[in-house]
Amino acid sequence: MAGSLSDEADSRLRSKYKCNECRNILRTPVQTECGHRFCNLCFETAISNEEQPRCKGCLDEDSTNTILSKNESFSDRAILRELRNISVQCQNAKCQWSGNYIEYDEIHADSCPFHKISCTNKGCGEIICRIDLDEHLTDRCGMRKVPCQYCETNLKHTEMKTHLEVCSKYPITCKYCNRPAIARAEMTRHIDAENGDCEKRLVPCKYKDLGCNHMVEIDQTQKHDSKNATEHLSCLLLAVTRLSETAEDIHDQRRCDDLKVAIAKHERQLSGLVQAIETLQADIKKEKEDIKARQSMVANSSQFSVSGNVQQYEKVTEKLKNTLTILETKLVTYEGVLSVLKNQLEQNLTALRNLESGRRQDRELIESLERKIKAQDRIIAMKDIALAEQDLRIQSLELASYDGSHVWKISDFSRKRRDALSGRNVSFYSPCFYTSYHGYKMCARVYLNGDGMGKGNHVSLFFVVMRGEYDALLRWPFRQKVTFTWIDQNNREHVVDAFRPDPTSSSFRRPVNDMNIASGCPLFMPLSLLDSPRHAYVKDDIAFLKISVDTTDIA
Known part of the structure; x- marks a missing residue:
C-alpha cells in the first residue's frame, strides 16, 4: 500500500521514515544490521525472491553491500512509536484520504478503494483498483467462474470455449439426418444401430457375422444386398467352410466322441459289406461260368454214357443253382443292411450338426448373461456412489452449527x-x-x-x-x-x-x-x-x- 508523508511531516522528518525498498512510508518497520529500515512485507519479499538480496539503502549510499538476512534483522519498535504521531496522506491515484499514521496503517492501508491489487482469481494476475475488483470478478476476469448455459457446470470463462466442444448437453446436428439441437450425450443413442431413432442411421450389414463389415444407411439395406450379392455368397461359402472345419471342436466332447466312434464303426461295416457283396458277385459270376462250361461239356461230349453223365451233371447243376439262389439272397440282405447303415450314418451327421448349433446357442446365452452381470455391476457401483454421497451429506449436517x-x-x-x-x-x-x-x-x-x-x-x-x-x-x-x-x-x-x-x-x-x-x-x-x-x-x-x-x- 503506497503512503507518503504530508507536507507538515516532510518539513521536519527525514528519509528514515521511508522504506528503502518501496520508498513509501514504513509499515511494520524492520531494521537490518546495516541500520536501514524496510516494511516487513517488503523485507520478506526481498529475501524470498533472491538468493543473496542486497540492501538498496547501502547501494544508494555507495557503501559496503549488505546481504539481507532474517537472522540479522529485528522489529524497529522505536521508529514505530515515532510514526504513531505522524500525519500522512494516501498516494493512490484519485484517493483524497489523509490522517495520522495509526489510522493509515491499521485501517486505510488495507481498505483503500483505489489501491492497485492483483485479481484474486488464480491465473488472472491483472492489476486493478480494489474498488473495481467485484466488477472485474463478475464481468471481466477471464478466470471467473461462469455456468455453462447447457449443463450448468461452473467453469473458468477462458475454458468455456473448450468445454462447449465436449459438453454432454451441447446441441449438435446429426450428420446423417441433419436433425438439429440434439444433446451431444444423446447423439450416441440417436444414431445407435439397434435402438436409435435416426431415419438415416448406419446399421451393420445383416451378413456381418459372415464377414461383411459394411455399415449401411437403414433405408439402403436392400440396395446393398443386391449390389453385393456375390460378396455375400463368398462370405457364406467361407463361413460354411469354416463351420465344417470347426464342427469337430464341439462343447460336449463326450457325445462328439461317441458319434465319431459310431460313424467309424458304420463305415467299417459298410466297407466290409461292400467287400462281401463284391466277393459274392464274383462267386456268382464264377458259378454261372462253371455251369455254362459244364453244360457245354455235356452237350459236346460223346465219351461218357448219356444216362449216367446226364444224371450226374444234373445233380451238379441243381447244386450250383441252389448255391446261386443262396448267394443272391445274401446279396439282397446285405444291400438292405447297407441301406439301413447309410440312413443311420445320415442321422448321426444330423445329430452332430444339431449338437454344434446347440453349443453355439449356449455360448451366445453365456455371453448375454455375462453382459447382464456387467450391467448389474455398474448399477451396483452407481448405487454405492450415491450411498457414499448420502453418508457425506448426513455427516455434514451432523457437524453443522445453527448459531452463526x-x-x-x-x-x-x-x-x-x-x-x-x-x-x-x-x-x-x-x-x-x-x-x-x-x-x-x-x-x-x-x-x-x-x-x-x-x-x-x-x-x-x-x-x-x-x-x-x-x-x-x-x-x-x-x-x-x-x-x-x-x-x-x-x-x-x-x-x-x-x-x-x-x-x-x-x-x-x-x-x-x-x-x-x-x-x-x-x-x-x-x-x-x-x-x-x-x-x-x-x-x-x-x-x-x-x-x-x-x-x-x-x-
Whole structure:
C-alpha cells in the first residue's frame, strides 16, 4: 500500500521514515544490521525472491553491500512509536484520504478503494483498483467462474470455449439426418444401430457375422444386398467352410466322441459289406461260368454214357443253382443292411450338426448373461456412489452449527500445507454452517499458501455465501459482520480479522449457483506466524479456525 508523508511531516522528518525498498512510508518497520529500515512485507519479499538480496539503502549510499538476512534483522519498535504521531496522506491515484499514521496503517492501508491489487482469481494476475475488483470478478476476469448455459457446470470463462466442444448437453446436428439441437450425450443413442431413432442411421450389414463389415444407411439395406450379392455368397461359402472345419471342436466332447466312434464303426461295416457283396458277385459270376462250361461239356461230349453223365451233371447243376439262389439272397440282405447303415450314418451327421448349433446357442446365452452381470455391476457401483454421497451429506449436517458460529478443525495440517505449496490442492472448504435453522447457509475457504496479493506470504481466508433451502425468506444482499479467528492453542495471541460485506458485491447477493464467489481477507495471517515458537497456531498437526457471523440484527 503506497503512503507518503504530508507536507507538515516532510518539513521536519527525514528519509528514515521511508522504506528503502518501496520508498513509501514504513509499515511494520524492520531494521537490518546495516541500520536501514524496510516494511516487513517488503523485507520478506526481498529475501524470498533472491538468493543473496542486497540492501538498496547501502547501494544508494555507495557503501559496503549488505546481504539481507532474517537472522540479522529485528522489529524497529522505536521508529514505530515515532510514526504513531505522524500525519500522512494516501498516494493512490484519485484517493483524497489523509490522517495520522495509526489510522493509515491499521485501517486505510488495507481498505483503500483505489489501491492497485492483483485479481484474486488464480491465473488472472491483472492489476486493478480494489474498488473495481467485484466488477472485474463478475464481468471481466477471464478466470471467473461462469455456468455453462447447457449443463450448468461452473467453469473458468477462458475454458468455456473448450468445454462447449465436449459438453454432454451441447446441441449438435446429426450428420446423417441433419436433425438439429440434439444433446451431444444423446447423439450416441440417436444414431445407435439397434435402438436409435435416426431415419438415416448406419446399421451393420445383416451378413456381418459372415464377414461383411459394411455399415449401411437403414433405408439402403436392400440396395446393398443386391449390389453385393456375390460378396455375400463368398462370405457364406467361407463361413460354411469354416463351420465344417470347426464342427469337430464341439462343447460336449463326450457325445462328439461317441458319434465319431459310431460313424467309424458304420463305415467299417459298410466297407466290409461292400467287400462281401463284391466277393459274392464274383462267386456268382464264377458259378454261372462253371455251369455254362459244364453244360457245354455235356452237350459236346460223346465219351461218357448219356444216362449216367446226364444224371450226374444234373445233380451238379441243381447244386450250383441252389448255391446261386443262396448267394443272391445274401446279396439282397446285405444291400438292405447297407441301406439301413447309410440312413443311420445320415442321422448321426444330423445329430452332430444339431449338437454344434446347440453349443453355439449356449455360448451366445453365456455371453448375454455375462453382459447382464456387467450391467448389474455398474448399477451396483452407481448405487454405492450415491450411498457414499448420502453418508457425506448426513455427516455434514451432523457437524453443522445453527448459531452463526463455527469452529473449523483442520486435521492433517502439514500434508495440506505441502499440497498448497506444491499447487496440488491450493484451497479447501470448511463444513457448512447456518445463522439459524432457517437462516443463511455459509462456509469458509482457506488458502494455506495465500491467494492473490497474499500468495506466498500470507494465509488467505475467505467467506462464502451458499445457496440454502430458505433463501426466499431471507434479506438480501447479505449484510452481517463476519469475524475470522485463528486460535492460538496456547491461548496467548489469537489472530483476528473482521469485515462487513459490501452490499454492491456479487459475493453477497442471493446465490443462483451452489455458492457465491468467495470474499474476505487475502492477507489474513503472515505465513511466518505458522511456525512461531511462541504460539501454537498449529499443534499436534491440527489447527482451529473460528468463523463468527453477527446475528443480532437478523429479522
